[in-house]
Amino acid sequence: MSEKIVLIDGHSILNRAFFGVPDLTNSDGLHTNAIYGFLNIMFKILEEEQADYLTVAFDVHAPTFRHEMFGEYKGTRKPMADELHQQVPVMKEVLGAMGIQVIEQAGYEADDLLGTVSKHCEELGLDVSVVSGDRDLLQLATDKVKIRIPKTKRGTTEVEDYYAEDVCKRYQVTPTQFIDVKALMGDASDNIPGVPGIGEKTATKIIVDYGSIENAYEHVEEIKPNRAKEALRDHYDMAQMSKTLATICVDCDVPFSLDKAKLGELYTPEAYNLFKQLEFKNMLSRFHVEVPAQKVEGHFRKVTLLQDVEEVFQNIQKILEADSEKKDSRIGFVWIGEEEPLGLALACGDKEICYIPAEGFVTEEYLKEQLGNLIAKADAAATLDLKSQLGRITLTDAGKERLFDCNIAAYLLNPLKDSYSYDDLAKEYLGLMIPSRMDLLGKSGWTAAQEEKPQEFLTCVCYMAYTAWRAAKELMEGLKDTDMLRLFQTVEMPLVYTLYDMEQAGILVQSEELKIYGEELGVRIAQLEQSIYQMAGEEFNINSPKQLGVVLFEHLKLPGGKKTKTGFSTAADVLEKLAPENEIVSLILEYRQLTKLKSTYADGLAAYIAADGRIHSTFNQTITATGRISSTEPNLQNIPIRMELGRLIRKVFIPAPGCVFIDADYSQIELRVLAHMSEDENLIHAYREAADIHRMTASQVFHTPFDEVSPQQRSNAKAVNFGIVYGISSFGLSQGLSITRKEAADYIGKYFETYPGVKKFLDNLVVHAKEEGYVTTMFGRRRPVPELKSSNFMQRSFGERVAMNSPIQGTAADIIKIAMIHVNERLKKEKLKSRLILQVHDELLIEADRSEVEEVQKILSEEMHRAADLSVPLEIDMHEGENWYEAK
CATH class of the missing domain: 1.10.150.20 (5' to 3' exonuclease, C-terminal subdomain)
Structure with missing residues (x-):
């Protein structure tokens, strides 16, 4: 079996990827979508080809020998976009780190290099695959040279393959004749003028009939139509020049080495670091190397004996007291553990980094107390994801002011990121490349990791505390520089405590009523199924867009069918236009709504009811770019309100015995x-x-x-x-x-x-x-x-x-946050039993003790009205009810 080489047209594939992959940027502001798309295409090709050799050719942006032969037709290609241009050198650096040979030569375009190398490798007996988005390269196709043309759309890649016979089938001409066709029709993007008045169809017919431009010119008087005959006769010199420009050189001086093209280990430590910098997280699983990292100065200690633990805390307190004179008295800490705490990671310097397990004589209560003492001594106590740890921190009001959540600070500085992991913070704010939790522990939970990978576990948790300690100062400076420190201190940090209180409180659910609601939906869904089958005259999978499209637009011949690659579109906007005049479409839309209600809410919510009969949703403040709070596991902010049957689900949410719901929402706040x-x-x-x-x-x-x-x-x-x-x-x-x-x-x-x-x-x-x-x-x-x-x-x-x-939505989000913080603080300050349990966009829901209804209404009205001082009045609608449906 012959050895195989893959040759990639670098700029062409980067260009295809740039326009085919949505814009991506890393933390440094570098656009990365072209690199990301290029790598996906390259990996796909390599997996399919199982090649022995690989080389990538790039253009050198200077006039080429072909264009210098003609004055006005010198290379004048449109310059590439800045966002693409900045990715080219990075792409070459990535390829170099992976040990992939890159070739480029001044005076030659990449296709000339590819043409020469493909011919050379074919003569050596290799099977050749040339990968390019440029169809000019089809002229290189032979029985041994395959041209592969990728198409990237919405993140997925399809590849068209052409040997010589495939070119003939598709274009009716041989690969060599393909040059003549292009020469006649021209290509403005490639600075090939062509013959005025001759398009692709006419050019193809001329070459099919006469075999070449030269032979066609010898029989020019026979060519039809007349305009084509006159065009070729009058512009034959232009046709010949275009043919020269369109012909790829196959014998140029190329800096190519087959030995250097030999594929070795692509997934090197150097490449890993670059992938990390580019933030291609889903590609890191390809690497099976020992994770490279810039080691943090100092050492990690695992302390297990009580007397050692006391010594650790005493030493840290001394350091804090000494550093307070230098105005830099900080600690970094992270509680480790899922349901139960496993221990505490601490840092207050490059060498003062440790992990203290909560085991034996070292109880959780002891660690909480000691951590509280440290927070009281420190100027700042930085951590990651504070809300998840609040149950394990003993805090005074003064201690609250010292806490600093690095994740929230990083979110304010760049709300477009999808995560704020400690390794990302280390890279962006400290210039450190350190292993991520996934690198060190894989998908293991904390408990399993501590038992199965003790050293990696220790390294991971100490990195977390160290990053929190060091990054806090940089993040604080960033907030000052961007004038967001006040927003951080007066809105986002206080909100952490409010959201924690809401999560702890949860909302009571009538599980039996939820079950009955689901059964009623099931009955109606079954009725709709039968009605739809009857109207369609056949049974089919209503949930299958492909089957539904066939039934609606082929069998029932409804108007407005939009054909896509996978069949007819049955998207909601398509069906909604058809619904008024087609009863079956109306029933299908209702069926979709009800099946969504049943699966997501009637059935889905039941899985989240805790032992106390309440659902404790998680509220997130670092997800949306506008600043809005989101809700997950489950999403209680997405309970349907537009259709009555959807609104009815709110009836299963009830207040605790002796309480009522009070719901207040801003009127037209945006x-x-x-x-x-x-x-x-x-x-x-x-x-x-x-x-x-x-x-x-x-x-x-x-x-x-x-x-x-x-x-x-x-x-x-x-x-x-x-x-x-x-x-x-x-x-x-x-x-x-x-x-x-x-x-x-x-x-x-x-x-x-x-x-x-x-x-x-x-x-x-x-x-x-x-x-x-x-x-x-x-x-x-x-x-x-x-x-x-x-x-x-x-x-x-x-x-x-x-x-x-964004300024409008974001301001509205800020106002509701301020209101909920103040409402929650008032309820606690006035020692009321009532509590804030839910926020849905512009709406606050209070579970109010019946004896406190008037006080709660007063608090809601006062705090929501004065959350912002606008030139127009802030108005709220307030209702009371025995369930969420009635209150809303």
Whole structure:
């Protein structure tokens, strides 16, 4: 069996990946999507080919020998986007770290290098696979040379393969004749002028009939149509020049070595470090090397004896007292363990790093007490994910002020990241490459890791404490530099304690009622199934988009079918347009809603009911880029409210005996924020007059007296009002209101005429984001908008919408956070039994003791109204009920 070599056209594949993979950036701000896509394509090709050799060829961006032969047709390719250009040297560095040969030569394009190397390797008897997104390389195809053309779309890669016979089947010409076709039709992207007036179809027919440009010219009077004949006759010199430009050189001077192309161990320590820097976490599992790292100075100690533990704490206290004179008295700590605490990792210097197991004489209570003493002595006590550890910390009010959550600080500085692990913090803020938890422990839990990998476990937990200790200072400086220290200290850190209290409280659920609700849904779902089968005239899998598409658009021949690669689209927007006139479609939409309700809520919520009969959801404050809180395991913020059957599920959530629910939510908070931040006089006046804002907008936009505004006009104005907050486009509004794009554009135009201050405000946000790279909320929260620098139009458009809506949504999120912090603190300060148990976007839910209802309502009203000082009143709606449904 012949040996095999893979040759990759570097710039071509990078370019394909750049436009095929959504924009990615690492913590250093480096765009990485092209590198990521390139590596995915390369790994896919190598796994398929099982090659023995690999070489990647790059262009040198200078005029090539082919273009220098002709004056005005010298290489003048459009320069690559900056986001792609910065990735090229990094890509070469990655390939070098993996031991992959890279070739480039001034005066030659990559396809010339590939052409020469492919011919050389074929002559040596190797099987050759050339990987490129450029179809010019099809001219290199033979029985032994295969051209592979990848297509990357939405993160997935498909590859077209061409040997010589495949080129003939697809293009009706041989690989050599493919040059002539391109020469006739030209290629502006490759600076090949071609023959004016001859397109691909005509060029192909001419070469199929005559075999070559030269032979066609000899029979030029026979060529049809006449315009093609005249074009070739008048521009034969251009056709010959184009053929020279289109022909890939196969005998140029190439710096290629077959020995250097030999594939060795790709997954080297050097490559691992680069993958870590690029933050390609899902690729790290390919590496089976001993994890390289810059070792932290100092040593890790595992302390087990009580007298040693006391000595450790005494030493740390002495260090803190000494350092307090230098104004740098800090500790880093992390409690380790899932359900039960295993121990405490501590750091207060490069050498003072230790892990103290909670075992034997060293109890959890003892460690809590000693940690509390250290926090009281320290200027700052830094940790990772404070909320998960609060149950293991004894705190005074003064101690609370000293705590510093590194994850939250890092989130404020860069809210676009999907995680804030200790190794990421070490890399970004300390310049250290240290092993991650996955590197050291794999997927093992803490308990299993401590038993099975004691040394790796010890290293991991000490790295965590050390990173918290050292990174806190850098993070604090970052917050000061970005004017977000006050936001961190007065909103985000106090919120940790409020969310912890809410998680501990949970919400009571009637499990039997939830079960009955699920059974009722099941009955209705079964009825819908039978009705759908009857109307369709056959049984099929309603949950299968492919089968559903066939039934609707082929068997029932409904209009509006959109064919995709996998079949007809049955997306919600497609079906919703068909529903008014097709009963089966309406039933299918209802079926989808009810099956979602049953699986996610009726059945799904039951799994989260704890022994106390309550669901204790987890509230996250480092997930959304706008600053909104999210809820997981389960997501209680996503309980349906738009359809009555969905709202009914709220009935299973009840207050504890002797309590009622009090629900308070802000009325149109984002529009009120918009009025304040835009300083639009008309919008401010409307709110100060307590007018129906949607009716008022409809009256002014449609030039209709206020009292004569129709329900439809008010509904349309409402869509525009809320759409403006989200940076809606005319296309988006037209889809939402089922009107033409022109009508939607007119609505938006009239809106901005009515509220000119809003238009100016939104435009200024985009300008600021383009200049500074971010936008801010009223409270100083920053939202980076890197999309505005993208060369991709869709990405830039998305960035403009983000720039417009983030300050509004983020300010609303800040206000609700401030309100919930103050409400929770008031309830505790006044020693009430009532407690805050849930936050859903603009809504707060209190489980109120019946004897405290009036006090709770007063607290809610006062704290929610004064959470922010706006130029328009903050209004709240408040209701009381025996379950969440009634209260809402």
